[in-house]
Amino acid sequence: MSQSRILTFNIFRYDPQQPGDKPAMVQYQLEETPGMTVFIALNRLRAEQDPSLQFDFVCRAGICGSCAMVINGFPTLACRTLTAKYADGNITLMPLPGFELIGDLSVNTGKFMRELAERLKLWLHPDETQHDIHLIEKPMDPEEAAKLYELERCVECGVCVSACATAQMRDTFVGAVGMMKIARFELDSRDARSAEDFYHVIGTQDGVFGCMTLLGCQDNCPKDLPHMQQIAYLRRKMAGTLITISKA
Amino acid sequence: MLTKYQIGGRWLGYPQSYQWSAMADRLQSASGVLLGLFLLLHLHFESSILFGKAAFYRVAQILEGGIFTHSGHGIALITQLFSLFMLVVLMVHAATALRRFPVQLGQWRALRNHLHLINHQDSKLWFWQMLTGFMLFFLASMHLVTMITAPEIGPHLSAARVYHDHAWLLYAILLPAVVIHAMIGLYRVAVKWGITTQRAGLRKIAKILIVYLLCLGVASLVTYLFIGSDLSVPVQPYMPH
Numbered sequence: 021m022s023q024s025r026i027l028t029f030n031i032f033r034y035d036p037q038q039p040g041d042k043p044a045m046v047q048y049q050l051e052e053t054p055g056m057t058v059f060i061a062l063n064r065l066r067a068e069q070d071p072s073l074q075f076d077f078v079c080r081a082g083i084c085g086s087c088a089m090v091i092n093g094f095p096t097l098a099c100r101t102l103t104a105k106y107a108d109g110n111i112t113l114m115p116l117p118g119f120e121l122i123g124d125l126s127v128n129t130g131k132f133m134r135e136l137a138e139r140l141k142l143w144l145h146p147d148e149t150q151h152d153i154h155l156i157e158k159p160m161d162p163e164e165a166a167k168l169y170e171l172e173r174c175v176e177c178g179v180c181v182s183a184c185a186t187a188q189m190r191d192t193f194v195g196a197v198g199m200m201k202i203a204r205f206e207l208d209s210r211d212a213r214s215a216e217d218f219y220h221v222i223g224t225q226d227g228v229f230g231c232m233t234l235l236g237c238q239d240n241c242p243k244d245l246p247h248m249q250q251i252a253y254l255r256r257k258m259a260g261t262l263i264t265i266s267k268a
Numbered sequence: 269m270l271t272k273y274q275i276g277g278r279w280l281g282y283p284q285s286y287q288w289s290a291m292a293d294r295l296q297s298a299s300g301v302l303l304g305l306f307l308l309l310h311l312h313f314e315s316s317i318l319f320g321k322a323a324f325y326r327v328a329q330i331l332e333g334g335i336f337t338h339s340g341h342g343i344a345l346i347t348q349l350f351s352l353f354m355l356v357v358l359m360v361h362a363a364t365a366l367r368r369f370p371v372q373l374g375q376w377r378a379l380r381n382h383l384h385l386i387n388h389q390d391s392k393l394w395f396w397q398m399l400t401g402f403m404l405f406f407l408a409s410m411h412l413v414t415m416i417t418a419p420e421i422g423p424h425l426s427a428a429r430v431y432h433d434h435a436w437l438l439y440a441i442l443l444p445a446v447v448i449h450a451m452i453g454l455y456r457v458a459v460k461w462g463i464t465t466q467r468a469g470l471r472k473i474a475k476i477l478i479v480y481l482l483c484l485g486v487a488s489l490v491t492y493l494f495i496g497s498d499l500s501v502p503v504q505p506y507m508p509h
């Protein structure tokens with residue numbers, strides 16, 4: 021039986037809550053086990069070697085989006101990244117850039133997502149003239165439901181924001197997650213907002229017209245969401261809305 | 269009605285910026301496509317010198333409307349007017365593309381950190397596109413101003429410009445910068461507006477075109493240098509037999 025290899029982890033360590041602490045890369049070594057993910061490795065490192073190591077996780081199954089981090093230069097979910105993928109056994113872990121650092125690999129994506137939702141009003145805005153709650157809700161066309169479901173798969177992990185150079189350079193840019201969610205409500209027949217309303221939210225330099233199509237979002241999204249097509253759709257739609265507004 | 273939003277005590281998303289943002293985005297893409305497609309034609313037209321002086325003379329004669337003149341040599345004013353038009357398109361493209369340019373030190377720092385930390389091919393391509401774009405603002409303008417002020421085109425006159433006036437120094441930098449910028453730019457416009465989803469194939473075509481156009485451009489430039497070195501000053505225009 022072959023002996024399992026030793027993995028070398030280079031992990032970013034910094035606790036902003038700790039006075040005098042300085043950012044540093046710390047090296048750890050760990051024996052690889054079959055089917056090991058970066059998430060499993062981090063748990064073992066914390067349990068066996070360094071209980072102060074900070075990182076986020078909830079579901080361990082790519083559903084909650086908490087364990088996103090930069091693994092060997094690629095922002096992704098630790099729970100969905102097998103250590104076997106790295107032939108040389110060297111794994112460098114960095115926190116997601118563009119978010120408030122809580123400590124080590126843990127970042128506050130929640131704060132960002134909440135601010136974004138409030139700013140873009142990312143909730144259903146039904147027609148206010150017809151809100152009799154005693155009426156049975158109109159059934160949704162299955163095709164429309166399928167399209168909405170596709171866009172609802174976003175787990176708000178923050179990878180698209182970290183992978184986007186535009187978002188890194190301009191902190192007011194809504195990023196792919198914001199546009200994806202706007203596209204979701206724009207598609208929803210129950211939402212009473214018009215194209216013009218959406219235009220006011222993302223038809224700016226901070227929205228779809230600020231996107232430089234670098235496609236870091238498309239290439240790194242752990243849920244394989246169609247960011248490229250979605251942003252292109254919004255761009256065409258918003259540019260078309262401009263013509264309609266001008267004519268009006 | 270959704271109008272403005274506030275973040276960190278600052279109001280953002282001013283209504284007056286909406287129409288400008290959309291217009292600027294469309295203008296940037298449209299002017300970029302025009303410049304990119306023109307480059308494809310331009311490099312092929314000028315590389316007709318590879319087929320000999322007569323071939324290049326014929327191309328220049330047709331493009332300058334030689335068939336409408338008594339002498340048959342064409343009108344330099346056409347080159348001047350067209351160069352002026354391209355200069356306007358270039359300025360529109362530069363002005364609208366400037367929105368993308370990192371203007372603050374903090375943005376440069378963020379970009380540098382991003383390129384260092386995140387391994388992403390298209391972001392790196394954009395970095396090169398931005399650098400070449402910055403260079404082109406000066407280099408392409410110089411080229412176009414030269415064509416407006418001294419529009420004479422022909423196997424001997426062009427070769428004299430390249431060799432005796434040392435324009436090859438400008439072209440040696442302009443050629444790689446413009447080819448890289450334009451081909452990556454055309455690829456980006458296609459995916460930006462959702463013209464195609466075949467991204468990998470398109471990127472491959474862009475890379476092949478970069479290599480092909482560079483070879484074509486370098487071969488033409490070397491040919492002009494050889495022709496120019498054989499000419500004695502003052503240079504006489506080429507006359508077809």
